[in-house]
Amino acid sequence: MGFVQHGGFTLERTYSASPARVFAAFSTKEGKSRWFNCFGELEEAEVELDFREGGRELNRLKPPGRPPHVMQGLYHHIVPNERFVLSFTLHIGERLISVSLMTVEVFQEGAGARLVVNEHGAFFEEGALAEREEGTAVGLDRLAGLLAEDDRS
């Protein structure tokens, strides 16, 4: 049997933005594109997000001089503005890095929102799970910065 590490993580954040705004940062192509890219400059980017149960997502991001990172997702469960569950694969070039299940929950907290992101999956390379948790944490912090910027403008 080949290398498989099963595991996952849960990340929590609180934002001053409303649950609806936080939810839109995940459920719309425009919202997600703002924080999801962790590479900065891109040579190519292709994003599709069909946010409905049974709908698919594609994020194909190619940083300069590196193979494309391709996330392909499928939405299994949606309660608007509250939670959703998707499964997705990540390929780097031709290599399958992981298959995982992600649950995103958004709760009202005071005037703002509390976000809980849970990801569990099968990771096919050593270190891939730790890297995923780190990358996701950085993305959620980037989102915090963007939401705060929107509040100021």
Added chain:
Amino acid sequence: MTERTAVHDTFRIERHYPARPERVWKALSDKDAKARWFAGPSGEWDLLEHTFDFRVGGHERALGRFASGVESDFNGWIHDIVDGERIVTAYTMHIDGRQISVSLGTMEIGPAEGGTRLVYTEQAVFLDGQDNVDQRREGTEELLDALGRSLSED
């Protein structure tokens, strides 16, 4: 109205079958061979619809009805296949139209002394308290036992 909860849990089951890996793989990947074990309790559950498109990106559906009239609806989508070794499937379960869970199931098989070792890992989220990991593990153990029986019937 039920309270909204999302409970995450994981379980792992190992089985040893006195059959060659090729036969176990067939029971996992062939529609007719799978239908012999992937079912509710015999005599208490009828299969109403089974589709199985075994390829990466393919969909599987097993819709059934218990004698009580309750309908169970399994929908799986295959994310990864390593021929003869591994299948990773995301699946949802609905009972009477209510979604009770979303899971990621990794099925791995390999040769072992006298037959085949199978390791199944499921990472699940149970929605609104409508199912739990103990029930799911128990149900899956019964299925994998039925898989073993289906191999010895040949």
